[in-house]
Amino acid sequence: MKRSSHVVAVAAASALALSAGPGSAREAVVADPNAKVEYSGTLSILTKFGLQQLSPYFVNVAKEYEKLHPGVKIELIQESDDSVKGKTKTLVASNSLPDIYFSWTGSWGENFVRGNRAVDLTKVVGPDTPWGKTLSPAAVKAFEYNGKLYGIPLYLDAKFMGYNKPAFEKAGVGVPATFEKLLEACDALRKGGTTPISLGNKEAWPAVHYAGQLLAYNVPTATLERDFDPARAKFDDPGYVASLAQFKALVDRCTDGAAVNGTSYASSLQAFSNADSAMYYQEIIEFDQAASADTKLKGADFGFFRLPPPAAAKGDVKAIEGAPEGYMINTASKKIPLAIDFMKFVTAPENARVLSAPPYGQPSAAIDGASEATMNPAVVAGLKDIASASYLMPWLDTANTPRVAAAWLSSLQALVGGTMTPEAVMAEVKKASAADAKRK
């Protein structure tokens, strides 16, 4: 995801602005589930749906809400993937953050929590609350910081290996059950003259996504989570080096090798859509784009599977790498109960189903938010896989601190290019983490 690498760079520069801005002396605010909602006044929201095809979603939901509650006016600030970062930083620094604002999980969201800018929603959205029961538990948990819940997940995202069914049939391979079988399938596909996996690693985050999923398989979850925190990180689990060695084997046997560092992710997705490659590791929100009526690879020929775990994996083999994206509520807001009420309306099943279906195609985090009648069947099936996952492994480059994330990004690119060994990559990551620990 392009976004995650950007987040790293921006987060590095903005951690200070987000947390230690003029509002660093703020007090923590806890949402009260029994607070009375006053349906009057203006509620402002900073969304990340500024894109042409997404922007009508919040506009329509706001209109419906205003119709239900005539005293309320919703003011939308809609930004795109890139502009939301600059906008958020400026609004935080000038103490004019709206009542509800968009946040990623990981270190971006943590900055709001550290600066006491996000309302503690544990009592409102926790797993045992009426609202919490309507949302995917793994998605709600992704916004957990210091044991408290701070975010309202709106949609889910996770990584799957998309494959070209006719190409698999032609090479006589089936869906691989283990990582080793995947490598064998690659050999068979290559013999048949097809590029097994198209990988474009120019942006560096695609390699990080592979590594993240393999780490979830090979390293116990508790160890992984400990290592996200530089103060406690050790990075001593043998699963780290094993994962990287597996990834290097995948690069060598399944992709174009070191050349992938010169290919963009967009062109590798296009290679898959043009049926020039047999597999492409993609996010669920890319399914509709990878195979459609306009692409050479048709919807019926598109299949997907979870990146298969290695046979000797010591971590959580039911984990999926992915993260929801969601919204937080401003502690300085004078309308916290109204803001919560509006977000309940946004995540209500009828609105959630609209969000999940085309043209928006953002798989809702609401449990009843998928409608098989209107959605791409592959996306519906993918959502079921996400729901059954035992753990949502956050993107490695957003879960770690910006410095450690930068170390992952650059050293994994070097690993793909053949200029670094798995051990050297881990040494680099450890060094970055130790430097962060010292700074804190």
Next chain:
Amino acid sequence: MSAPSASHPAGQVNVWAVVARTFLLALLVCLGIVVLYPLIWMALNGFKDNSQIFGDPFALPAGWSWANYVQAWNQGVRNYVTVSLIVTVASGICTVLISAWTAFGLTRSRMPMKPIVVGFVLGGLMLSPTVALIPLVKMLQSMGLYNTYWALIILYTAFRVPFTTFLIRAYMLDLPRDLDEAATMDGASEGQVFWRIILPLCRPIIISCVILHVLFAWNEYLFAMIFTSGADLQTLPVGLTSIMARHGTNYAVVFAAMTISALPIVVIFFAAQRYFIRGLAEGIGK
């Protein structure tokens, strides 16, 4: 071609002059290609689709359908162009009028401590827009101008007045004072001297200033991104980024949108090339 000179017998051509000229021509052609090719490539990609753009990036389009251009226009580019036009024209007029009036005052009137005032006005050139961002957000929010056309018009004017004043003042200094004196003797007021004598005489530099301002306001990104939100108020540079999605981008439409947005500037450039070059030269030389 060099004509046969007196030192050469008739019919004999100076070989070195021909070689030098050929090299010069070749260099200019290469430079032309370097500048024009990306623009032509961008316009051509507007006629392709994603698979052609990635599969055969340098080939000519398979067909010449305007569908992508129409889609780009309807997908918001129309709005972005309108907003950019409003902001550019309004801020252009404000900037040039304020600057010309300021420059007139600074060159033609007697005032105490004039060098300090000149320094104060031109000191605005030193202020980086990025540094002023946060106070400006607070200020415009308290004035109720945040997320309006006025936010951009005021900011673009404020940040361009120093540079434009600098150019116009330099030009006005060279205008003979006899003209003002003659007009005053004929009974013209100071306002009339400005509007009827000095302003018409400054036409070349004013056109240069307008062009430089258009170039700035049309391409400005930071202020437009921070001070506006939503498709209704976005200018072209910000709007173009909202056509590009992380996933599911139709690059052909993006190229078409980029071509449409570049078109007005390219047309203005060719129409007013002379003033462009003068504007740049004045900026550097003075």
